[in-house]
Amino acid sequence: MTPLPDSEALRFRDVHVAFDEGRRRVLAGLTAEVSTKELTFIAGASGTGKSVLCRLAVGLLRPDAGEVVLWGERVDSRPERELVPLRRQAPYLVQGPALLDWRTLRQNVWLADPAASVDDVDAALAQVGLLDWADRLPPELGPGAKKRTAIARALVLKPRYLLFDEPTTGLDRKAAGQVEEVLASLKARGLGGMVVSHDYRQLKALADRVLVVANKQCAYLGTPKGFLESSAPELRVLTAPFMEGATDG
Numbered sequence: 001m002t003p004l005p006d007s008e009a010l011r012f013r014d015v016h017v018a019f020d021e022g023r024r025r026v027l028a029g030l031t032a033e034v035s036t037k038e039l040t041f042i043a044g045a046s047g048t049g050k051s052v053l054c055r056l057a058v059g060l061l062r063p064d065a066g067e068v069v070l071w072g073e074r075v076d077s078r079p080e081r082e083l084v085p086l087r088r089q090a091p092y093l094v095q096g097p098a099l100l101d102w103r104t105l106r107q108n109v110w111l112a113d114p115a116a117s118v119d120d121v122d123a124a125l126a127q128v129g130l131l132d133w134a135d136r137l138p139p140e141l142g143p144g145a146k147k148r149t150a151i152a153r154a155l156v157l158k159p160r161y162l163l164f165d166e167p168t169t170g171l172d173r174k175a176a177g178q179v180e181e182v183l184a185s186l187k188a189r190g191l192g193g194m195v196v197s198h199d200y201r202q203l204k205a206l207a208d209r210v211l212v213v214a215n216k217q218c219a220y221l222g223t224p225k226g227f228l229e230s231s232a233p234e235l236r237v238l239t240a241p242f243m244e245g246a247t248d249g
């Protein structure tokens with residue numbers, strides 16, 4: 001494969017991460033390169049380091065060894081003050097939406113970027129299908145709409161890349177479908193992202209690429225089809241229940 005230009009690449013090079021004073025090794029020599037123009041799903045069993053990968057990508061966690069390079073710049077060794085602007089370009093959406101309940105949706109989005117114009121704020125809400133709800137308060141929303149508001153908070157920053165940690169976990173089918181529609185529309189507009197997900201139906205529908213973390217390394221980086229149809233034991237253990245369900249249904 002031809003190497004990606006720096007302007008489109010997120011690179012992990014021989015990354016090592018351990019917790020509890022080195023006793024709990026999570027990543028040991030993970031190397032992978034993803035395009036920030038694509039939607040890359042991060043798959044793997046629970047606790048293998050998928051969220052750790054997101055935190056590394058934007059410098060919320062520094063590796064014990066190895067390099068993390070985003071758009072040609074070392075993230076792992078950058079001073080914290082330089083990471084703040086980087087995180088506006090590549091916001092990381094954690095699982096909980098973290099909205100202020102006493103502020104309207106419009107105000108919640110505005111708070112993410114007080115310098116934004118009202119048009120920009122409303123455009124961000126429109127992109128997630130919530131413009132009609134701009135003057136409502138978060139407690140009036142269901143969990144899916146709260147999640148979409150959190151996405152609007154990231155979009156108002158006019159990001160180059162988005163990192164989503166399990167964006168539909170805990171949502172019912174309908175709410176998850178609405179969040180997936182937002183992901184699909186961002187993808188259609190050419191905005192890339194990294195999505196930590198256990199939902200292989202969603203992965204199959206949306207992913208350009210899949211990165212699997214297993215055995216403390218990158219066990220697979222390729223197409224969703226290649227991932228789902230692989231016979232490699234470390235991938236089969238993840239995909240077999242889904243593939244069997246797909247055949248049955």
Ligand SMILES: Nc1ncnc2c1ncn2[C@@H]1O[C@H](COP(=O)(O)OP(=O)(O)OP(=O)(O)O)[C@@H](O)[C@H]1O
Binds near residue numbers: 020050
């Ligand atoms: N700050 C921390 N201190 C100690 N251990 C941590 C810390 N952060 C992560 N870990 C451990 O690192 C491992 C990987 O965590 P991570 O959250 O990346 O897993 P994950 O693959 O996203 O899991 P899940 O699918 O369950 O969300 C886990 O065993 C977790 O307990």
